[in-house]
Amino acid sequence: MADSKKSIVTRRMLLKAGAAVPLLGMAAPAVLAQAPLKSPTKILDFMTNADVAKAEQEGQLVFYCHENEPGTAGIMEGFRKDFPKINTSYVRAQTGALYNKIVSERSAGRFDVDVIQLSDLAPAVDFQKKGGYEQYLSPETGAYKADHLSSPAGSFFWTGVDPAGIAYNSTKVSAADAPKTWQDILNPRWKGSISCKISASGLQFVQWYTLRKLYGADFWKEFAKQNPHAFDSRVQLFDRLAKGDDLITAIGEYPAYILFKDKGAKVEFVAPADGLPATPLIVGAVSKAPHPEAAKLFVDWAMSKRGQAWYQTNPNLYYGSVRTDAPPMPTGVRLGDLKLLYPADWDDYAANRDVFAKEWNGMIGL
Amino acid sequence: MPSAESSFSAQKFAGYGVAAVAAVLVLYPVFFLLQAALDVGDPQVRPPTAYGLDNFSGIFQYPQILLNTLTVSVAATVMSLVFGFVMAWILTRTNVPGRHLFEQLMAVPYYLTPLLGALAWSLLGSPESGFINQVWRALGGNDHLIDINTAYGIAWVMALFEGSVAFVMIAAVMKSMDPALEEASQIMGAGRLRTMLRITLPLVVPGVLGAAIFVFAEMLGSFAAALVLGTPSRYYVITTAIYQLVQQYPPKIQIAAAMGASLFAVMFFMLFLYRRIVMAGSYVTITGKAFRPRVADIGPLRYLLLGVCLLYLFAAVGLPLITLLYASLQKIAVAFPAADNWTLENFRIAVTMNAVRSALGNSLLLGFATATIGVVLMGLLAWLIYRSRLPGSGLIEYVVMFPQAVPRLVFAFGLMWAWVVFPIPIYGTLSLLLIAYLTVFLPLGVRTIAGVMLQIDKSLEECAQMCGASWAFRVRTVTIPLLVPGLVAAWLLLFIASIRELGASILLMGPHSKVITPSIVESWFGTSSELTAALALIQTLVVAIAMIVLVTITRRVGAHPVE
Numbered sequence: 001m002a003d004s005k006k007s008i009v010t011r012r013m014l015l016k017a018g019a020a021v022p023l024l025g026m027a028a029p030a031v032l033a034q035a036p037l038k039s040p041t042k043i044l045d046f047m048t049n050a051d052v053a054k055a056e057q058e059g060q061l062v063f064y065c066h067e068n069e070p071g072t073a074g075i076m077e078g079f080r081k082d083f084p085k086i087n088t089s090y091v092r093a094q095t096g097a098l099y100n101k102i103v104s105e106r107s108a109g110r111f112d113v114d115v116i117q118l119s120d121l122a123p124a125v126d127f128q129k130k131g132g133y134e135q136y137l138s139p140e141t142g143a144y145k146a147d148h149l150s151s152p153a154g155s156f157f158w159t160g161v162d163p164a165g166i167a168y169n170s171t172k173v174s175a176a177d178a179p180k181t182w183q184d185i186l187n188p189r190w191k192g193s194i195s196c197k198i199s200a201s202g203l204q205f206v207q208w209y210t211l212r213k214l215y216g217a218d219f220w221k222e223f224a225k226q227n228p229h230a231f232d233s234r235v236q237l238f239d240r241l242a243k244g245d246d247l248i249t250a251i252g253e254y255p256a257y258i259l260f261k262d263k264g265a266k267v268e269f270v271a272p273a274d275g276l277p278a279t280p281l282i283v284g285a286v287s288k289a290p291h292p293e294a295a296k297l298f299v300d301w302a303m304s305k306r307g308q309a310w311y312q313t314n315p316n317l318y319y320g321s322v323r324t325d326a327p328p329m330p331t332g333v334r335l336g337d338l339k340l341l342y343p344a345d346w347d348d349y350a351a352n353r354d355v356f357a358k359e360w361n362g363m364i365g366l
Numbered sequence: 367m368p369s370a371e372s373s374f375s376a377q378k379f380a381g382y383g384v385a386a387v388a389a390v391l392v393l394y395p396v397f398f399l400l401q402a403a404l405d406v407g408d409p410q411v412r413p414p415t416a417y418g419l420d421n422f423s424g425i426f427q428y429p430q431i432l433l434n435t436l437t438v439s440v441a442a443t444v445m446s447l448v449f450g451f452v453m454a455w456i457l458t459r460t461n462v463p464g465r466h467l468f469e470q471l472m473a474v475p476y477y478l479t480p481l482l483g484a485l486a487w488s489l490l491g492s493p494e495s496g497f498i499n500q501v502w503r504a505l506g507g508n509d510h511l512i513d514i515n516t517a518y519g520i521a522w523v524m525a526l527f528e529g530s531v532a533f534v535m536i537a538a539v540m541k542s543m544d545p546a547l548e549e550a551s552q553i554m555g556a557g558r559l560r561t562m563l564r565i566t567l568p569l570v571v572p573g574v575l576g577a578a579i580f581v582f583a584e585m586l587g588s589f590a591a592a593l594v595l596g597t598p599s600r601y602y603v604i605t606t607a608i609y610q611l612v613q614q615y616p617p618k619i620q621i622a623a624a625m626g627a628s629l630f631a632v633m634f635f636m637l638f639l640y641r642r643i644v645m646a647g648s649y650v651t652i653t654g655k656a657f658r659p660r661v662a663d664i665g666p667l668r669y670l671l672l673g674v675c676l677l678y679l680f681a682a683v684g685l686p687l688i689t690l691l692y693a694s695l696q697k698i699a700v701a702f703p704a705a706d707n708w709t710l711e712n713f714r715i716a717v718t719m720n721a722v723r724s725a726l727g728n729s730l731l732l733g734f735a736t737a738t739i740g741v742v743l744m745g746l747l748a749w750l751i752y753r754s755r756l757p758g759s760g761l762i763e764y765v766v767m768f769p770q771a772v773p774r775l776v777f778a779f780g781l782m783w784a785w786v787v788f789p790i791p792i793y794g795t796l797s798l799l800l801i802a803y804l805t806v807f808l809p810l811g812v813r814t815i816a817g818v819m820l821q822i823d824k825s826l827e828e829c830a831q832m833c834g835a836s837w838a839f840r841v842r843t844v845t846i847p848l849l850v851p852g853l854v855a856a857w858l859l860l861f862i863a864s865i866r867e868l869g870a871s872i873l874l875m876g877p878h879s880k881v882i883t884p885s886i887v888e889s890w891f892g893t894s895s896e897l898t899a900a901l902a903l904i905q906t907l908v909v910a911i912a913m914i915v916l917v918t919i920t921r922r923v924g925a926h927p928v929e
Contacts, residue, residue, distance in 0.1 A: 062877050068892020069885065073719060089877035092888060096615035101782075101873070105793070107412055108786040112794050112876065123615050200613035229598055232613075232891045239894050242698050243495035245598065263697050264706070357614050365600035366431075366610055 040139035043297075044082055046304030047139035050296035056085040058291040061298055062112060063090040064098055066119040066202075066281075068233055070316040075117075078310035079301055086294050094200040094232065099123040102286075106132065111288040114295035117159065117281060120202030122350040124282040128155045134285040136296050140303035148280070148322045156284030159302050160311050160319025162203055163278040163340055166270040167252025169241050178248070181272045182211055185250045186222045193247040195237050196228045199360040207251055207277035208356050209349050210341040214274060220359060223250070230364035235259070241267050251277075254338075255318035258331055262315060275341040281319055377837040381756045384746040385765075391805040392768045399772070399780030402623035409616055412783070421624035428607060435603040437517050438524070438592065439585035445525030446581045450532025451574065453678060455562060457533075458540040459548070460664045462671045468679070469537070470917055473858065475682035476530040477909050479866040481590035481886060482902045483527045485895060486686030487514050488594050489693050497689065500701035515599035523591045526682040528584055531859070532577040535817055538855050539573030540566070542821050548662070558664065573817045580770065580813050586629055587773035589869055590887065604629075605773045605869075612779070619779060626776030687906070694899035712900035719889070722901065725880040726908055728796060729865045732881065733912075736803040737860040741853055743804065744811030744860075749845065751812070752819050753827070763812075770809035774869025777806060782873055794876030802870045807863055811856050818852030819845075861916065865909055 040047040061079065065072040069092060076088040093101065095118045102116060118124050127133060133155035141153055148158040166185060168178045179185050185194065197204040211219055229246060231237055234256035237249045242265035254276070257269040283302050285295035301307040308321040313330055320326075320335035328334045343349035403422070407415030425432070453472060457465045475483070490498050491514030502511040513519060547569065551561040567574075589605040596606055604625055611618040664671070693699035694712050716722055750756065751763045769777055781802050785793050792798045822845070830840045846853075865882065872884040882905050889898045 069719060069888045070715065070893055070897075091875075091877050092892075094613045096613045096617055097873075099615055100612070100617045100619070104412070104782060105786060108783075108793075110786055110793055120615065198610055198613070200610070200615065227600065229600060231597065235892055235894060236890075240495075240598070243492075243700070245492055245494045265698055353615070357618075361610065361614075366428075366602055366607055 044306060046300060046306055048297055048300035049136070049139055050293045050300060052083075052293075052297060055291070055293035055297045056083065058294045059085060059087060060291050061086050061088045061294040062114045062290065063088060063298075064102060064113045064116040065090055065092050066095040066098055066117060067092060068235060068316070071314075074314045074316045075302075075311070078307065078314065079298055082301065082306070083297065086297075095119045095123060095202050096200045099127070102127075102132070103130070106130075111286075111290060113286055114289040114291045115283065115285050115298050117283045118202070119162070119279055119281055120205065121280055121282060121346060122202075122205075122353060124150075124156055124284070125346070125350065127284075132286055134287045134289060134292070134295065136285050136299060138296075138300045138303050140300055143303070143305070143323045143325060145322070145324065150284070156282045157299075157303060158280040158322050159283040159308075160281045160317070161278050161322055161335055161340065162253055162255060162281060162319065163276040163335075163338055164203055164207060164251045164253045165272060165276050166248060166250060167238065167241060167257055167267055168248040168270070169244050169246070169266060170268045171266045172244050173247050175268065178268065178270060179272075180270060182215065182219075182274060185248065186219075186226070188226075190248055191226050194226050194228050195240060195246040195249045196230050196251050196364070197234075197237070198230045198232055198364065199357045200232070201251075203253065203277065203279040204251060204360070205353065205356050206279045206341075206343060206349075208360065209343050209352060210275075210277045213344070214341075220363065224363040228364060230360075238265065238267060241265075254320070258318050258329070259315055271338065273339075275339040278338075278340040278342060280322075280342075377754065378756060380746065381750045381754050381759070384743060384750060385758070385762050387743065388747055388762060388808060389765055391801065392765050392808065395777065395780035395784040395805070396768055397780075398783040399623055399777065400627055402619055402779065402783070403627040405620050405623075409619055421620045422628065424621050425625055425628060431602050431604060431607045434517065434596075434601060435586065435605075438521050438603055439582055439588075441518060441521035442524035442528065442585045442588070443578060443582040445521060446529045446532045446585075447574065447578055449525060449529030449678060450534075450536050450577060450581075451570075453529070453533045453675065454537035454540050455566065456671045456675060458537050459545075459562075459566065459661055460668060460671060461661050462664075462668045462675065464672070465661075468675050471679055471683070472530050472533050472537075473862060473913065473917075474530075474679070474910075475527045476534075476859075477862040477866055477913065478527065478683060478686065478906060479590070479868075479883060480524055480527040480588065481594065481866075481868065481883065481890075482690065482906070483523050483682070483686050484520075484591040484594035485890065485898060485902065486689040487519070487523050488598075489689050489699060489895060489899075490514070490685070491519060492598070495700070497692075497701040504702070515595050515601070517601060520591050520595045520601070520603075523595060524585055524588055526678075527591075528581050528588075529678075529682070531584065532581050534855055534859055535577040535580065535814060536570060536573045538814065538852050539570045539817050539821065541851060542818055543569055545661075552662075558662065572820050576813050576817050580809065583770040583809070586632070587770075587775075587869065589773065589775060593887075594890065605775060608773060608775055612775070622776055623779065626772040629772055687903070690899040690903050693896050694903055696896055698894075699896050699899075712894075712897045713904075715897055716900040716904055719885070719901070722904055725882045725885045726905060728799075728880060729882040730908070730912055732796060732799055732803060733861040733864040735800055736807065736864040737857045739800075740804055740807060740811050740860045741815075741857045744808060744856065745815050745846075745849065745853060747808070748812045748815040748819050749841070752816050753824070753845070766808045766812050769806045774806050774867070775872070778802070778870040778873040781805065781870060785874075794879060796879045798874055798876075799871060799879055799881065802874050803864050803867060806867070806870050807860055810863055811860055814856040814859055815849065815852045818849055822848050858913075858916065862909075862913075 040049050043052050063076060072090050072092040076090055080088050099118065102113060105112065128150060135154045137154045141149065144157055150156045166179050208220060228250065234253040238256045238260045240246045241249055242260055252269055257267065260267050285299050289295045305323065308323050308326060311317050311319045312321045318329065320329055322335065401414060404417045405414035406418035406420045456462050457469050490496050491512045493499060493510040493513045498512055499510040548561050548565050551565045587605060592603045592606045596602060608622040608625055611622045696703050696707050697709050698707065747766055751759050785798050826844055827840050830844050868883045868887060871881045875881055875884060886898060886901050886905065889901050
C-alpha cells in the first residue's frame with residue numbers, strides 16, 4: 001500500500017432516533033409473534049439459537065446475494081463445509097436488481113429465500129421497514145458494536161466492510177505521478193483514462209456522498225469533465241487497470257486490490273489522507289423463510305469468528321470484519337488501521353439516492 | 367373420409383386453440399409491461415397507484431442513446447444480411463468445395479453467442495490491451511490499429527454472429543427454390559452475377575425481408591455485444607441503458623418499460639411494410655411441378671468462394687475461439703505472456719462454479735424442450751397466419767411479433783410480474799423459463815417456418831382438398847413433408863437460441879433453475895475475462911457435442927424431405 005493512515009473510524013449511530021421509532025413500530029409485531037428463545041447451544045466453535053438438527057432436516061438454504069458469482073459461491077462453500085447436510089443454492093445480482101426482485105416476489109406472496117446480503121444500507125433499512133427481515137437475535141450479537149447492527153438489533157448486521165481508495169497501473173504511472181489525494185483524480189491528465197462504478201453500486205453512492213460532504217458538490221462536477229468509464233464490479237475495474245485500459249480507478253476497492261496483487265498484476269493502492277469511503281455489507285434472515293432454522297444457523301455462522309474468518313480470508317471476498325475481536329486481514333492490515341468514511345447521517349444519505357443516480361448517470365454518459 | 371364440414375371444424379378448433387395459447391403467452395406479460403410503462407406512481411408499489419404518459423416523454427431525455435441504437439442496429443443489420451445472403455448463395459447455389467460441412471459450421475457463430483464473440487473481440491481489438499494492437503505496437507506501429515469499442519465495432523461483432531441467423535433464414539428459402547428459373551436465365555444468355563441479381567435475389571425477397579426484419583429487431587434488442595464493447599467507451603444503446611436503469615436502486619423500471627414499449631411502433635411499421643411487399647407479388651417457388659435442387663458449376667471461381675467461406679468462419683469462429691483459449695490459459699491475458707503468466711487455474715475454478723455444474727445441464731434440457739414444443743406450436747401458428755383462411759389470422763401475426771419488438775430484458779419484467787402472481791407455482795422453476803423461451807422465440811420460429819411455407823404453392827393443398835382429403839390429412843401428407851427442411855432448421859435454431867438466451871433468463875432464473883449464458887455474463891461482471899473465457903470455452907465444447915449429435919440425427923430426417 002502506498003499510503004495508509006491510522007484508524008479514525010467516523011461511523012456514528014446507525015439511525016437517528018426519529019427514524020428508529022417508526023422502525024420499531026413496524027418490527028414490533030414480528031418480535032412479539034416470535035416464540036421465546038431457548039438457550040443457545042454450541043456448535044463447532046460458535047453459539048446458535050437455531051435447532052441444528054431441524055436445520056439439517058430442512059436440508060436447504062436459499063441465499064440472495066449482491067456479491068459476484070465466485071464470491072457468492074465462496075460464501076456458500078464456507079457454510080456447506082461446516083454443515084454438509086444442508087444444501088445451498090443462491091441467486092446473485094446487483095443490490096438494486098436483487099432488492100427489486102425480492103420485493104416483487106414478496107408482494108406476490110412468494111417466499112423462496114432464506115437469507116439476503118446487500119451492499120447498501122438504504123435498501124436494507126427499507127426492507128426492514130417493510131417487515132422483510134426475521135427478528136432473530138443471534139447469540140453472537142455481543143461481538144458487534146451497536147453501530148454495526150440494525151436498530152433494533154435482530155434484523156441485520158454488518159458482515160463486513162468494503163473500503164475504497166485510488167488504484168493505478170504501476171507500469172504506466174509512476175508512484176511519483178500517481179494521485180495522492182482525492183482532489184488529484186481531478187487532474188486533467190487522467191481524462192479519458194479513469195474509471196468508476198455505475199450508480200447501482202452501494203459503495204459508489206457512499207463515495208459520492210462522503211466526498212461531496214468533504215469537498216462540496218462541485219467536486220463531482222469537476223470529476224464529470226474527466227469522462228470516466230463506469231463498470232459494474234470491482235473486478236472489472238481492476239481487470240482493465242491491470243491491462244492498462246485505464247490508468248487509474250477512482251474507486252479502487254481494497255479486496256479487489258489484494259486479489260489482483262495475488263495474481264501478480266502491476267497495480268498499486270493509494271489511501272488518501274482524508275479517508276476511504278466504505279460501505280457495509282448487510283446480512284439478515286428474511287421473514288417467512290422456507291427454511292427458517294437453516295437461515296438462523298447461517299446468520300449465527302456468518303456472525304461468528306469462524307464465519308468472519310472465512311469472509312475475511314476468502315480471495316473472492318476479503319471483507320474487512322467489524323467484529324470487535326477480528327484478526328487482521330490477509331495483508332496484515334486491520335480494518336481499524338484504515339481511516340474509513342461513512343455517511344454521518346444515514347437518513348440524509350438515503351434521501352439523496354435519486355440526486356446521486358441522476359447526477360451519476362448523466363456523468364457516465366447515460 | 368371426414369366431411370368438409372367436420373374438417374373445417376377441426377381446422378377452426380386447431381387454429382383458434384393455438385391462437386389462444388399464443389395470445390396468453392404474449393399478451394399476459396405484455397399487459398404487465400404496458401402497465402409498468404404507464405405507471406407514474408411509486409415504482410415499488412404494485413399494482414400502480416397512478417397512470418400517465420410521463421415515462422414516454424421521458425425517453426426523449428436520451429436522444430444520444432436513441433441515435434446510438436439506430437446507428438448500431440442499421441449497420442449491424444446491413445452487415446448481417448450481406449454475410450447471410452452471400453454465404454447462403456455460395457453454400458446452396460454453387461458447387462463450392464465442402465459446402466455441406468460449411469453449412470453445418472454456419473450454425474457455430476450463432477451458438478457461440480454474441481457475448482462470447484464480444485468478449486473475444488474485446489481481447490483482440492481494445493485500443494490499449496487488444497492483442498492485435500499490442501502486436502501492432504510491437505511491430506513499430508503507433509497508438510492502435512483497430513478500435514472495437516466503437517459503434518461499427520459493436521455492429522461488426524453483432525453481424526458476425528447474427529449473420530448466421532440471416533444465413534439460416536435465407537438459405538432455407540434458397541434451398542427450396544426451383545433451379546430451373548436460374549437455368550432458364552443462363553440459357554437465355556445472362557451471366558452468373560446477372561442471374562443472381564435478376565433472378566435469385568428477387569425470388570428470395572420474402573426470405574431476405576423476413577431475415578431483415580428479424581435481424582433488425584434482434585439488433586434493437588441486442589445486449590451482450592453493446593454491454594461488453596460499448597460500456598468501456600461510454601457508448602450506450604437502449605438495452606444497456608435499460609440495464610443500468612433497472613439495476614439501480616430504486617430501479618427505473620417505468621422508463622425502461624416505456625423504452626421497450628416504444629419499440630412496438632417501430633416493429634409494427636416494419637411488419638406492415640413486410641406484409642405489403644409479400645402481398646403485392648407472387649414468390650411461390652415450390653410448385654406441383656417436380657424438380658431436384660441443383661447447384662451451379664462455377665468452375666475455378668469456387669476456390670475463391672471457398673476462401674470467402676473460410677474467412678467468414680475464421681473471423682466468427684476460429685479467431686474468437688483461439689483468442690478465448692489463449693486468454694483462458696493466462697493469469698492476466700496479454701499478447702506476449704511471460705512464462706509465469708500461464709495457468710490452468712481458470713479451468714479449475716470454472717468447473718467448480720454453478721455455471722458449469724448445473725446451469726449447463728439445465729440449458730441443454732430447456733433447449734430440447736423449447737425446440738420440440740416450439741416447432742409444433744410455431745408451425746401451427748405459421749400455418750394459421752399464412753395458410754388458413756380463418757378470420758383474425760392477420761391479427762395473430764402482430765401478437766406473435768410482439769416479443770421480438772421488445773428487448774428481452776424488458777420483456778422479462780413483464781414475464782416476471784405476470785408469472786409471479788400466477789396461481790400455479792411455477793415462478794423460479796425451469797417451467798417458467800420454458801414458458802418464457804416459448805414466448806420470446808415465437809417470432810424466430812414462426813418467421814423461419816413461414817419463410818418456407820410462403821413458397822409452397824397453395825394449389826398443392828387445394829388439389830388434395832379437391833380430392834376429398836380432410837384438413838388434418840392434407841397437413842400430414844402434403845404440408846408437413848414439404849415443410850420438413852424448414853421445421854428442421856427451426857428446431858435447431860430454437861435449440862441454439864434457448865441455450866444462448868440471456869435477456870429473459872437473467873431475471874427469471876431462480877436458485878434451482880440456473881442457465882448458462884447469464885452465468886457467463888455474471889462471470890464477466892464479477893470475475894476476470896480469463897475465467898470468463900474458460901467458462902465460455904467449456905460451454906462451447908458441451909454445446910458443440912450436443913449439436914453434433916442432434917445434427918447427425920436431423921440430417922437423416924431432412925435428407926429427403928420431399929418424397
